[in-house]
Amino acid sequence: MLAHAQVHTLKVALWYLGDDGERKTITHYGHTPFITQNRFGISTDFDAPKKSLTDAIGKCLSQLGFSADVRLGLYDDIHYVNERLGEAEIERAEDKIEAKERLAAEYREWLAETLHLIGTAQSLNELQQLYKSAMRKLDLRQNDPEREAHKIKFTRAKDARKADLEDAMEGAA
Incomplete structure (x- = not known):
């Protein structure tokens, strides 16, 4: 066996219109463990693609200030x-x-x-x-x-x- 884990990675490009009316893009990656091994054996997370998408979108939106109050605690x-x-x-x-x-x-x-x-x-x-x-x-x-x-x-x-x-x-x- 070469590895005990596999990570699902997804690259997302989110575009929006800036204050100047120009189209701007933010690119980010979402990562989620897909196959992992624990003391009970190997497990697979079939929701990993959805979780990676959510992670990537959240990272893009955080750069625009969305949910800053949550991230700031x-x-x-x-x-x-x-x-x-x-x-x-x-x-x-x-x-x-x-x-x-x-x-x-x-x-x-x-x-x-x-x-x-x-x-x-x-x-x-x-x-x-x-x-x-x-x-x-x-x-x-x-x-x-x-x-x-x-x-x-x-x-x-x-x-x-x-x-x-x-x-x-x-x-x-």
């Missing part, structure tokens, strides 16, 4: 996911104004609750985690004209609580 951040869900909810809503108002009310409630939590954090670690999470969520609110003011308010609350916690730690020592 933004969907690992619950705040990012919730923002996207809110946008999708507004798009699907029959009464878009009502949906926007409801989401805005939920956001104001979150602001007040988070400010309270920062002000009552029981440890420096809890305070830091709350603050980092709040800043991530605020960074996602690109269309909020008061975003910077909220950031300043959260930072001041964090600094005040940090001072209180440090004073309490010094007093206990």
Whole structure:
């Protein structure tokens, strides 16, 4: 036997119209193990051609910025996911104004609750985690004209609580 594995490779050329109206092409390869050997013997993946095509198309589209948020790991951040869900909810809503108002009310409630939590954090670690999470969520609110003011308010609350916690730690020592 010369080899214990065989890989299916597919070359794809994807074309699109650029901003200038010119036809442009991106070429990429998709690779998928077709025949492999494991401790149970030789196995064949009959879906390898389809998987290779999906791989190649995905690589081409990623060069154009498609699904960049997924590739950058933004969907690992619950705040990012919730923002996207809110946008999708507004798009699907029959009464878009009502949906926007409801989401805005939920956001104001979150602001007040988070400010309270920062002000009552029981440890420096809890305070830091709350603050980092709040800043991530605020960074996602690109269309909020008061975003910077909220950031300043959260930072001041964090600094005040940090001072209180440090004073309490010094007093206990």
